[in-house]
Amino acid sequence: MSVVVDRPTQQLRTVPVHRHRPPLRPERPRLYAVDGIRLLAALMVAVHHYAGSWRVDRPGNAVWGRPVSEVMPTVFRFAAYGWIGVEIFFVISGFVICMSCWGRGPRQFFVSRVIRLYPAYWFAIVFTTAVVVALPGVWERLSARDILLNFTMLQSGSGVDSVDGVYWTLWSELRFYLLFLAVVATGLTYRKVVVFCCAWGAAAMLAPAAHFAPLTLAANPEGAWFFIAGLALYLMHRFGQDLLLWGILAMAWLMGQRQLGLRIDDFEHVSGWRGSVVAFTGFLLVMVAIALGATDRLRWKWLATAGSLTYPLYLLHYVAGTTLINRLQGTMDARLLVATVIAGFLALSWLVHRYVERPAARVLKRGLEGAFGRVRGA
Template structure:
C-alpha cells in the first residue's frame, strides 16, 4: 500500500500525517447535507423488528401461544418465514447509532453531547413507559404487570443495571445504547478526531473480544461484547463518510462484520431459535453494503423530505409496538384476517408514533433542553 486514502469522489489524498489540520481533524459544526437515506433505513429497521415480534418469533409459532393462539406458520407461512429474520433490525439500529452519534456530536462539548442524548432519549421513552403500563392494565393476560415501584424505576432507563424487569422487553437495547454513550463521552471530552475515534474503536473492540474469556463481570458490563462491534462498524462508516476511505477503516469494518456474523449465529442459537445463520448474515451483509453506499456518498441524491418524518417515527414506534401491540393482537386475532390485522396494528402504531413525536417528544424535548441548559449555566457560574 502507498498510504494513500481516497475521498468519496475517488481522488487520492496524502497520508493523514501530511494533511492540513483542517482535513485531518475538522472542527466545528459546519453544515453538511442531510443523509435522508438513513431516515428511511431506520424506519425500515423498526418495521422489521415490529413484524418479527408480531409474526416471526419462536413464541408466536408455538401451539396455543397467548398472541395468536396457534402457530403463525400455520396461519401465515410466508409472513412467518420473512418475519423470522426481522430481529436483525436491532443490529441495524446499533450500526446506525454508531454512525449518527459520531456525526451529531462532532465538534460538540461533553455538555452538549449529554443534553442532546437526554432530550433525544427520554421524552418519548417516558411516554412509552406510561403508555405500555396503561395498555397492559387495560389488556391483561399476555404480559405480566410489574409492581408500581418497578414501573417507576423504569422511568430512569437504568432498570437493567438494578436487575429490574423492563416494562416492555424491547427496552433491553437501551441499556446497550447507554453504555455506548458513556464510553464515547470520554472521546467527546477529549475532542473528536480521526485518530482518537480509531483508537477508541480498536481499544473497545479488543475489550469486547477479551470479555467472554476473561470471566470478569465488570469488563463484560463495560465492553458489551454482544453489541460493541455493531457500534464500532457505525463509527468506522462515519469516519469513511467524513475523511474518506482507507485500509485501516476497511479493516475495522471487516473485523466488525466477522465478529458480527459470529454474534448473529449465537443469537439464533441461544435467543431467537428461528431463521438460519446464512439468511441472517446475508441480510446483515446487504445492510452493511447499503451503509457503505451511504458513507461514500452514493445515496446523496436521495432528497425525499418525507423521509425526515419517517425517521422521526422510528424511536416511538420501537418503544411502543411490542407489548401493547401483541396484547391488541391477542384480543382481535379472531375478528379479522390475520394479514389485515397485522397491517392495521402496524398502521395504528405508526400513527400513534407520529402523534407522540409531534405532541410529546418535540415540546417536551424543548422544555428539558431549556431546563438543562439553565442548570449547566448555573453550575458554571457558581
C-alpha cells in the same frame, strides 16, 4: 441531521496536516437514506414480533393461540429474520452519534441524549402499563416499584424487568454513550475515534475470555462491534475511505456474524445463521454506499419525518401491539390485522413525536442548559 464539516486547517511547512488526519470531504446534505433505513429497521422488528418470533410460534401462545407459522406461513418465513433490525439500529446509532457529536462538548452530548431518549420513553412506559392493566391476559403487569424504576432507564443494570421487553436495547445504547462520552470530552478527531474503535473492540474480545465481569459489562461484547461498524462508516463518510477503516469494518463484520449466530442459538430459534448473515451483509453494503456518497442526491424530505417515527414506534409496538392482536385476531385476515396494527402504531408514533417529544425536548433543553449554566457559574 445535517452534517457539519470543519474547515480544512491551513497547511504548515514543517508539519503537514495530512500526517495527522485525512483531509475533510466537502460538506454534504442531510442523509435522508439513513432516516429511511431506520424506519425500515423498526418495521422489520415490529413484523418479527407480531409474526416471526419463536414466542408467537409456540403452540397455545398468548398472542395468536396457535403457531403463527400455521396462521401466516409465507409471512413467517420472512418475518423470522426481522430481529436483525436491532443490529441495524446499533450500526446506525454508531454512525449518527458520531456525526451529531462532532465539534460538540460533553455537556451538549449529555443534553442531546436526554432530550432525545427520555420523553418518548416515559410516555411509552405510561402507555404500555395502561394497556396491560386495561387488557390483561397476555402480559403480566410489573409491581409499582419496578415500574417506577423503569423511568430511570437503568432497570437492566439493577436486575429489574422492563415494562416492555424491547427496552433491553436501551441498556446497550446507554453503555455505548458512556464510553463514547470519554472521547467526546477530549474533542473528536479521526485518530481518536479510530483508537476508540480499536480499544473498545479489544476490550469486547478480551473481557469475556478473561471472565472479568466489570469490564465485560462496560465493553458490551453483544453490541460493541455493531456500534464500531457505525463509527467506522461515519469516518468513511467524513474523511473518505482508507485501508484502516476497511479493516475495522471487516473486523466488525466478522465479529458481528458470530454475534448473530449466538443470538440465534440463545434467543431467535426460528431463523438460520446463513440468512441472517446475508441480510446483515446487504445492510452493511447499503451503509457503505451511503457513507461514500451514493445517496447524496436523495432529497425525499418525507424520509426525515419517517425517521422521527422510528424511536416511538420501537418503544410502543411490542407489548401493546401483541395485546391488541390477541383481542382482534379472528376478526379479520391475519396479514391485514398485522398491517393495521402497525399502521395504527405509526400514527400514534407521529402523535408522540409531535405532541410529546418536541415540546418536552424544548422544556428539558432549557432546564438542563440553565442547570449547567449554574454549575459553570458556581
